[in-house]
Amino acid sequence: RAYNASSSEPSKLLFRQLFENESSTYTYLLADVAHPEKPALLIDPVDRTVERDLTLVKELGLKLIYAMNTHVHADHVTGTGLIKGKVPGVKSIISKASNSKADLPVEHGDKIYFGNLFLEVRATPGHTVGCLTYVTGDGPNQPQPRMAFTGDALLVRGCGRTDFQGGSSHQLYNSIHSQIFTLPKDTLVYPAHDYKGFTVTTVGEEVLYNPRLTKDEETFKNIMENLNLEYPKMIDVAVPANMVCGLQDLMKKPSEASPC
Amino acid sequence: RAYNASSSEPSKLLFRQLFENESSTYTYLLADVAHPEKPALLIDPVDRTVERDLTLVKELGLKLIYAMNTHVHADHVTGTGLIKGKVPGVKSIISKASNSKADLPVEHGDKIYFGNLFLEVRATPGHTVGCLTYVTGDGPNQPQPRMAFTGDALLVRGCGRTDFQGGSSHQLYNSIHSQIFTLPKDTLVYPAHDYKGFTVTTVGEEVLYNPRLTKDEETFKNIMENLNLEYPKMIDVAVPANMVCGLQDLMKKPSEASPC
Ligand SMILES: [Fe+2]
Ligand SMILES: [Fe+2]
Incomplete structure (x- = not known):
């Protein structure tokens, strides 16, 4: 399933990490x-930086x-709802x-043009039930090496926690x-977060050096069960807000909420 | 003047921003x-993150x-001195x-292979007397678009302050x-700092949208004279340390200091 028609024009990726x-x-x-x-898209915009991002787009x-x-x-809180309010026509x-x-x-297998x-949609549940990894297309005129936007599934030398949100x-x-480590080794991995100042990694690097994912599954489960992480400060605000695109007023009247 | 011999082998840039x-x-x-x-080089390493950087290099x-x-x-404080202590043979x-x-x-015009x-050395004084911009080479098998490491001369939509350090x-x-805006418009500009979450810009963007450098020189001077910035917290420690590669013990005995 594709959301836009492809043509034979050459393509050229503009890419920015923020x-x-x-x-x-x-x-x-x-x-x-x-x-x-x-045509452009934003992956994982944050409410606090929507103005910065939209100024750059303009x-x-x-x-x-x-x-x-x-x-x-x-x-x-996601910036999606704010962006839709400011830029008519944007789809979440x-x-x-x-x-x-x-x-x-x-869902898994969709293509977003x-x-x-285009981006290929891969289901990578485990951090949350609905986690996706978006991967740049495989084919002529698509970026080489490929780029994988892994959200909180795979992080640089780490991965997302698995102790809440399903x-x-x-x-x-x-x-x-099955979905990330099977990509070509030179695939650039761009995570949703980093806490040590890394901006990117590759599939090849994580296959060799990820301290959690290089272990067998039992050891991995043990590691994940013993992280002793704090309950996230913002979870009780952010999760319900993000299920309606971060639009706070929609949250108050869920019955009136339109797709956001 | 070149610090290494060139050959006819193809080249391939590995690049990481940290x-x-x-x-x-x-x-x-x-x-x-x-x-x-x-062979690899680090531009503007920081003392606090030397371990991270050297682990990645390894x-x-x-x-x-x-x-x-x-x-x-x-x-x-620069990481140069620490790096030299940990990796024999590295030259600052x-x-x-x-x-x-x-x-x-x-100095201006040198090439660092x-x-x-290779990187071309361009003198871009003004933030400090000795500021350099390092630009990836112009020629076959050099990265396209070119990349300029501008330090604190040109920042994303900004520039370094000019009220101390000469x-x-x-x-x-x-x-x-004369030295940065004359590069091709698609040249990627990588600054030494960003405070708003930008990771990169281009010469073309800054020529159009830099709020300071798009002004005439008199207006620019006025802007720079009225920034009312605080005195940098670390300057009295950092500047003398960085003049000897951040090696604190060298600082105590300047007469014994070897090149760092
Ligand atoms: Fe998450
Ligand atoms: Fe500086």
Whole structure:
């Protein structure tokens, strides 16, 4: 299933990584700047940095068409709802499995086109039930090496926690091994967070050096069960908000909520 | 003047941007991974993150040959000295004009080879007297688009302050216009700092949207004279330390200091 028609024009990826300091979240801007409309999308925008992101989109002359989330975040409020309010026509995207409101609920195997570039949707549950990894397309005129936006599934030398939001260490282990580690070794891995100042890694590096995922499944489960992490400060605000695209007023009247 | 011999082998850039949160400093790792020795260099390493950076260098199988600074930093202690202590054979690089100790004091027009890739040295004084911008080579098998490591001369939608360390707004204005804005528009600009979560910009973007450098020189000077910035917390520790590669014990006995 594709959300836009492909043509034979060449494509050219514009790519920007953006950081939100309070929640250590990475937001990604991608656009096909060879296409006359320069269609663009934002992955994991944060409410606090929406103005920064939209100013950049405007200065670069892009047409924002999608505001996407890899999953229902527990540590920050998504910028999706704010963006939809400010840029008419933008469609929100999240997984069907997340049980959240969105204009385009997607599932494993879907392709999301922006101009002549596309992202492949891969289901990578385990951190949450609805976690997706978005991977740049495989084919002519698609970026080489490929790029995987892994959300909180695979992080640089780490992975997302599995102790709430329907998390499962068994699922996460299998998601990463079957859906991410099977990508070409030079695939660039762009996570939703980093806390040590890394900006990117590769599949090849994580296969060799990820301290958790290089272990067998039983050891991995043990590690994940003994992290002793604190309950996330923002979870009780962020999760319900993010299930309706971060729009606080929609939250008050769920019956009136339209897809966000 | 070149610090290494070039050959006809193809080159392949490995590139990593790394962030140090306390001083909002970007460190850059570059290597020629097509060369059998995978020679690598670090630009603007920070003392606090040396272990992270050297672990990454090791995991990627690189041979670190240079630890370089764009200038004498006032906001953090360079990692150069620590790196030299931990990785024998690494040579430190800084500008001759900075009046600092280094194994290879460089100046405008020099080329710094790592494998078959090289950086061009451009003098861009104004933030400090010895500020350099390192630009990836122009020529076959060099990265396209080019990449400029501008230190604190040109920042994303900003520039370095000019009110201490021999700063001069007249010089900075002319350095940026003559040495950076003359590069191809698609040149990627990687600064030493960002405080808003931007990771990169381009020459074309800054020529159009930099709120300071798009002004005429008189207006620019006025802006720079009225920033009313605080005196940097770390300057009295960082500047003398960075003039001897951040090696604190060398500082105590300047007469015994060897190039660092
Ligand atoms: Fe998460
Ligand atoms: Fe500086």
